[in-house]
Amino acid sequence: MILEARSVGKTFPDGTRGLDGASLGIQTPCFMVLSGTNGSGKSLLARHFLGLEKPDSGEVLVDGKPLATCLAEARRRIALVFQEPEHQILGMTVREDVEFGPRASGTPAVVRERTVGEAIRAAGLSGMEDRLASALSGGEKRRLAVASALVTRPELVILDEPFNDLDWAGASELLGLLLSLRAEGTGILVVTHDLEKCLAHADRLAVMEAGRVIRDGSPAALWDSLPALGLRRLPGSVDALAAMTWAGKPA
Numbered sequence: 001m002i003l004e005a006r007s008v009g010k011t012f013p014d015g016t017r018g019l020d021g022a023s024l025g026i027q028t029p030c031f032m033v034l035s036g037t038n039g040s041g042k043s044l045l046a047r048h049f050l051g052l053e054k055p056d057s058g059e060v061l062v063d064g065k066p067l068a069t070c071l072a073e074a075r076r077r078i079a080l081v082f083q084e085p086e087h088q089i090l091g092m093t094v095r096e097d098v099e100f101g102p103r104a105s106g107t108p109a110v111v112r113e114r115t116v117g118e119a120i121r122a123a124g125l126s127g128m129e130d131r132l133a134s135a136l137s138g139g140e141k142r143r144l145a146v147a148s149a150l151v152t153r154p155e156l157v158i159l160d161e162p163f164n165d166l167d168w169a170g171a172s173e174l175l176g177l178l179l180s181l182r183a184e185g186t187g188i189l190v191v192t193h194d195l196e197k198c199l200a201h202a203d204r205l206a207v208m209e210a211g212r213v214i215r216d217g218s219p220a221a222l223w224d225s226l227p228a229l230g231l232r233r234l235p236g237s238v239d240a241l242a243a244m245t246w247a248g249k250p251a
């Protein structure tokens with residue numbers, strides 16, 4: 001699948017220019033990182049990719065088709081884990097929340113039971129199936145959002161600041177899960193300024209500034225310019241990437 005933003009512009013009624021000609025193409029499978037400083041437009045671009053915001057100029061295309069003409073299909077194929085996970089809780093309990101998508105799409109009960117169980121296990125929530133979703137801790141809510149996004153097996157998963165609230169074990173487990181999905185052919189787009197936890201595994205890094213994508217290349221090629229882009233680079237050469245591994249082996 002190819003998901004593409006072409007010169008997307010978005011100005012809010014209060015005059016804030018959220019996106020200013022943002023262009024980015026994502027081809028699956030991949031492990032891509034979209035970074036940039038606070039307010040550079042990362043979350044807003046992610047929301048445009050799911051049709052949750054409408055551009056006032058430019059367009060979003062899925063396999064070359066305008067997103068507006070294939071929105072339902074796009075939302076089956078692409079999942080977004082929000083920066084604020086409480087915004088996407090739809091069920092009372094953990095199990096009901098993860099079941100929500102498969103139930104809405106008419107997945108048979110026996111298949112649902114298996115896929116929901118797998119997603120809950122993969123997200124590290126085993127044993128918490130009957131807990132109230134709204135009463136979970138911040139890190140547990142993030143795990144729940146991940147489980148609910150993955151349960152329908154999307155082709156591309158966009159995760160907005162997925163490591164926020166996660167402890168070290170939770171962050172490395174999530175990274176391990178993303179790497180295994182990538183190995184199975186899923187596209188992974190991690191939206192984050194927290195490069196330390198994921199850049200070693202990325203095959204591509206794009207950086208936003210003031211509502212547009214100003215850099216797009218391999219992590220190694222962009223390594224030296226990270227500080228000038230307002231992003232943290234560990235001391236040392238690009239070899240430091242290998243030392244940044246949080247799970248598994250560097251790609």
Ligand SMILES: Nc1ncnc2c1ncn2[C@@H]1O[C@H](COP(=O)(O)OP(=O)(O)OP(=O)(O)O)[C@@H](O)[C@H]1O
Pocket residue numbers: 012014016017018019036037038039040041042043044045083193
């Ligand atoms: N509904 C809105 N109304 C007005 N301005 C908005 C709205 N949504 C986003 N913006 C503005 O658009 C810009 C980009 O916001 P966005 O949330 O995409 O930033 P970000 O790169 O994800 O930042 P962070 O790293 O803090 O998550 C910001 O200046 C933000 O204030």
Ligand SMILES: [Mg+2]
Pocket residue numbers: 042043044083160
């Ligand atoms: Mg954001």
